[in-house]
Amino acid sequence: MLINELSKKTGVSIHTIRYYENLGLIQGVPDENVKTNNYKNYGEDAEERLGIIIEAKEVGFTLAEIRKLLDSWYGNSGTRTEQIEMFKLKIQEIEVKICQFTQIKNRLEAVCKKLENGQC
């Protein structure tokens, strides 16, 4: 598919897709059959990678981190042991984040209850 379709499918703007492509997060390839242009084609892999980027961004990873994540995910870098280390580290980070979220949630809930009971 061309960039326009990828954009519509994922909800990511064409500009942003190109920005991600410049950063090496996804990659389109020119169609060998078409010699007249250098339009890039994006496959399901690009779509999937974009999906992961969106998800990872939502939970607070930077694009630099996501790049590393994708490289490990798709085995573009590091030995298997390094990849496993990378994933375990990320899992730990996420666990810490979940913990922090739970804490601040409890804090907010406590304040909320106080407010509801008119104790403020």
Added chain:
Amino acid sequence: MLINELSKKTGVSIHTIRYYENLGLIQGVPDENVKTNNYKNYGEDAEERLGIIIEAKEVGFTLAEIRKLLDSWYGNSGTRTEQIEMFKLKIQEIEVKICQFTQIKNRLEAVCKKLENGQC
């Protein structure tokens, strides 16, 4: 306490504290007894607010959101009903985030296991 002490206590740089103060997230007050300077004094409230800022930032709130949070927290804005609404909304947002984190964590764990079992 003066800005230097506040910085040391919280681990937030003097520059950043001033930046937050400009945004209205915290506030120091000049000492009425000292007429020679306009050095600002920061109380425990400022320290506490900085603590909340740090926590909230860690879980992904923007400074604009944190400002609203602090205003509700300390009752500087809105009716009680509005405050409760605000808190409930934030709690919901956090629940969604925790859910997203759990999902991506499961995803990472699955890939990790595959890697460990040599299925990649």
Added chain:
DNA sequence: TTAATGTATAGAGTATAGTCTATACTTGTA
């Protein structure tokens, strides 16, 4: 074939969140 629309590339502009520098005044210690 022409006009509208789509694509690629490069580079400028924007928003957020700092971070640093310059200048000027104040305080505290030798």
Added chain:
DNA sequence: TACAAGTATAGACTATACTCTATACATTAA
């Protein structure tokens, strides 16, 4: 009293993550 260190203010600079503009070429429908 001199001087190092602290403080305030304003403004410049940086990094991240876009977002937009300009230019040029390609494609497609009328």
